[in-house]
Amino acid sequence: MVRKSNLVCVFLLFLAINGINAEDPYRFFTWKVTYGDIYPMGVKQQGIMINGQFPGPQINCVTNDNLIISVYNYLNEPFLLSWNGLQHRRNSWQDGTYGTTCPIPPGKNFTYMLQAKDQIGSFFYFPSLALHKAAGGYGGIKIYSRPRIPVPFPFPAGDHTVLAGDWFKRGHQRLRHILDGGRSLPSPDGLLINGRGWNGYKFEVEGGKTYRFRISNVGLTTSINFRIQGHIMRLVEVEGSHTVQNAYNSLDLHLGQSASVLVTANQAVRDYYVVVSSRFTSRVLTTTAILHYKNSKIGVSGPPPGGPTTQIAWSLMQARTIRWNLTASGPRPNPQGSYHYGMIKPSRTIMLSNSAPWINGKQRYAVNGVSFVAGDTPLKLADYFKIGGIYNLGSIPDKPRTGNAYLATSVMHADFRSFAEIVFQNWEDTVQSWHIDGYSFFVVGMDGGQWTPASRTRYNLRDTVARSTVQVYPRAWTAIYIALDNVGMWNIRSENWARQYLGQQFYLRVYSPAHSWRDELPIPKNALLCGRARGRRTRPLRG
Numbered sequence: 260m261v262r263k264s265n266l267v268c269v270f271l272l273f274l275a276i277n278g279i280n281a282e283d284p285y286r287f288f289t290w291k292v293t294y295g296d297i298y299p300m301g302v303k304q305q306g307i308m309i310n311g312q313f314p315g316p317q318i319n320c321v322t323n324d325n326l327i328i329s330v331y332n333y334l335n336e337p338f339l340l341s342w343n344g345l346q347h348r349r350n351s352w353q354d355g356t357y358g359t360t361c362p363i364p365p366g367k368n369f370t371y372m373l374q375a376k377d378q379i380g381s382f383f384y385f386p387s388l389a390l391h392k393a394a395g396g397y398g399g400i401k402i403y404s405r406p407r408i409p410v411p412f413p414f415p416a417g418d419h420t421v422l423a424g425d426w427f428k429r430g431h432q433r434l435r436h437i438l439d440g441g442r443s444l445p446s447p448d449g450l451l452i453n454g455r456g457w458n459g460y461k462f463e464v465e466g467g468k469t470y471r472f473r474i475s476n477v478g479l480t481t482s483i484n485f486r487i488q489g490h491i492m493r494l495v496e497v498e499g500s501h502t503v504q505n506a507y508n509s510l511d512l513h514l515g516q517s518a519s520v521l522v523t524a525n526q527a528v529r530d531y532y533v534v535v536s537s538r539f540t541s542r543v544l545t546t547t548a549i550l551h552y553k554n555s556k557i558g559v560s561g562p563p564p565g566g567p568t569t570q571i572a573w574s575l576m577q578a579r580t581i582r583w584n585l586t587a588s589g590p591r592p593n594p595q596g597s598y599h600y601g602m603i604k605p606s607r608t609i610m611l612s613n614s615a616p617w618i619n620g621k622q623r624y625a626v627n628g629v630s631f632v633a634g635d636t637p638l639k640l641a642d643y644f645k646i647g648g649i650y651n652l653g654s655i656p657d658k659p660r661t662g663n664a665y666l667a668t669s670v671m672h673a674d675f676r677s678f679a680e681i682v683f684q685n686w687e688d689t690v691q692s693w694h695i696d697g698y699s700f701f702v703v704g705m706d707g708g709q710w711t712p713a714s715r716t717r718y719n720l721r722d723t724v725a726r727s728t729v730q731v732y733p734r735a736w737t738a739i740y741i742a743l744d745n746v747g748m749w750n751i752r753s754e755n756w757a758r759q760y761l762g763q764q765f766y767l768r769v770y771s772p773a774h775s776w777r778d779e780l781p782i783p784k785n786a787l788l789c790g791r792a793r794g795r796r797t798r799p800l801r802g
C-alpha cells in the first residue's frame with residue numbers, strides 16, 4: 260500500500276506538471292491492444308482486442324474526471340486511439356489523430372491523460388489509424404453528471420451501451436488494400452450490436468423499470484435505424500445535450516453519432532427484438548439483439564419490426580424534432596441552457612463541400628476540392644517545434660472551389676474565440692456525416708438544395724442541440740454555429756471511414772498569438788516524437 264500511495268504522489272506531481280487538474284478525481288486504465296480471433300458473423304476474423312475484449316472496455320466516469328489511460332500496442336503496426344466527442348479542453352495533444360499525436364509504434368506504450376472537462380453524455384473511443392476501426396478496438400464512454408447537478412430524468416434502473424454499426428467479413432488490411440488501390444469499398448456484409456451478430460447480444464431488464472440505452476453508430480459506411488419491438492423510446496440526450504424528451508418508435512443514427520433513450524419495460528414478460536437496420540442502402544441490412552425481461556420464459560417471435568420505409572424526408576423531419584431542453588441543467592456551472600447561441604453574430608462563414616474526385620487514376624474524396632494526405636510529422640508537433648514545410652495554412656480554401664481536385668496536407672486557420680458559421684453543402688447523392696474534434700457545435704439548420712444567405716431566415720436560433728457529429732442529406736445542406744473557444748489542431752472529418760481515409764478531412768488550427776498556458780496546455784512530457792520531431796525535447800519552449 261505504501262508503494263501505491265507513493266506512486267500516486269509521484270503521479271499527482273506528474274499531472275500537475277502536465278497541467279491536469281489534480282483536484283478532480285482521476286481514474287487509471289491499463290489497456291493491452293492485441294490481435295485476437297473473433298467470429299461476429301460466424302466466420303473467423305482477426306479482431307483488434309483491448310484487454311482481450313471486443314468491443315473494448317467501457318469507460319465510466321463523471322464530469323471533470325481525469326482519465327489516465329496507458330495503452331500498450333502489441334499489434335505489428337502503429338496504433339492510436341481517438342475519443343469521439345471528448346473535447347480535450349486546451350489539450351489537442353491527447354486527441355489521438357494523425358495530426359495531433361504520434362502513433363504508438365509496435366511493442367511500445369503511450370499514456371493518454373484526458374479530462375472529461377465540463378462534459379456529460381454518451382461517446383465512444385475508436386482506433387483512428389489505417390482501417391483499424393474495421394477490426395474493432397472501439398468501446399463506449401459514459402460521462403455521468405456530478406451529484407450536485409441533476410439530470411432531467413429519474414436515475415434509470417440500468418444503463419446499457421449499444422455499439423452498433425455495419426461490418427465487413429474482409430479483414431482491415433484487405434479493406435485498406437482496396438482503398439489504397441484506388442477503388443471504393445464494397446457493401447458491408449452485415450451489422451453488429453456490441454460485437455455480435457443476429458440475436459447474439461442480450462439486454463436484461465426487469466418489468467416495470469426504466470432503462471437508459473446509449474446508442475452509438477460505430478460503423479464504417481452506413482447510417483442506421485434503431486428500434487425495440489413493442490417499446491417506445493424517449494430521447495433524453497444527444498452527444499452531451501439533454502434533449503426535449505420526445506417519444507420515438509425508431510431513431511436514425513448517422514455514422515459517428517451517439518444518443519441516449521429511456522425505455523420502460525412495460526410490456527408482457529417475454530423477450531423482444533432490439534433491431535438495427537441500415538438506412539439509405541439499396542439492400543437493407545438488419546441485425547437483432549434481445550431485450551430479455553427477467554423471468555421471461557418466452558423467446559422472441561415473429562418478424563422483427565421493420566424500419567421506416569420512407570427515406571430522406573422522414574429522416575430529415577425526425578432530425579428537426581431533436582431539440583434542446585432549455586430548462587434542463589447542463590454540466591457547466593453556467594448551464595448551457597443559459598447560453599444564447601442565437602444572439603451571437605458569426606464573424607465568419609466557412610462553406611465545406613464534399614466530392615469524390617479521381618486523382619492520378621485513383622478514387623479519392625475531398626473537401627472544397629482538396630484531398631487530405633498525411634505528412635511525415637503530426638501537424639501539432641510541426642507547429643510546436645516550428646518545423647516548416649509540413650503544411651501550409653492556405654492549403655484549403657474556406658469556400659468550395661472549382662477546378663481539378665488536388666492532394667495536400669490541408670490545414671485551415673481560425674482565430675481563437677471567434678464565432679463561426681459553417682455550412683456543409685452536399686451535392687453528392689449519399690448522406691454525409693461530419694465530425695469536429697474538440698468541439699460541440701449548434702446545428703442551426705438543414706434542408707434540401709443549395710444553401711443561400713436567405714436560408715438563414717429558417718435557422719433554429721433558440722433550442723437546437725449542441726453536438727459533435729452531424730449528417731448532411733443528399734443534395735442538401737446543414738449549417739452549424741461554433742464558438743471557437745478551444746485552442747488546438749482539430750480534425751474535421753467525414754465519419755464515413757472510406758471517405759476520411761481517402762482524404763475527406765482536414766485540420767482546423769484554432770490559434771491564439773498569446774501562447775498562454777491558460778489557453779493551451781504545454782506539450783505533455785511523455786509525448787511521443789516521430790517524423791521530423793524525432794529527438795526533440797518536450798521541455799517547455801515557451802510560457
Ligand SMILES: *[C@@H]1O[C@H](CO)[C@@H](O)[C@H](O)[C@H]1NC(C)=O
Nearest residue numbers: 329331366367368369370785
Ligand atoms: C512505457 O514506455 C516508456 C517509453 O517508451 C517507458 O519509459 C515506460 O517504462 C513504459 N511504461 C511501462 C509501465 O512499461
Ligand SMILES: *[C@@H]1O[C@H](CO)[C@@H](O)[C@H](O)[C@H]1NC(C)=O
Nearest residue numbers: 411502503504584586587588
Ligand atoms: C426538461 O427538463 C426538466 C427538468 O429540468 C423536466 O422537468 C422537463 O420535463 C423537461 N422537458 C421536456 C419537454 O422534456
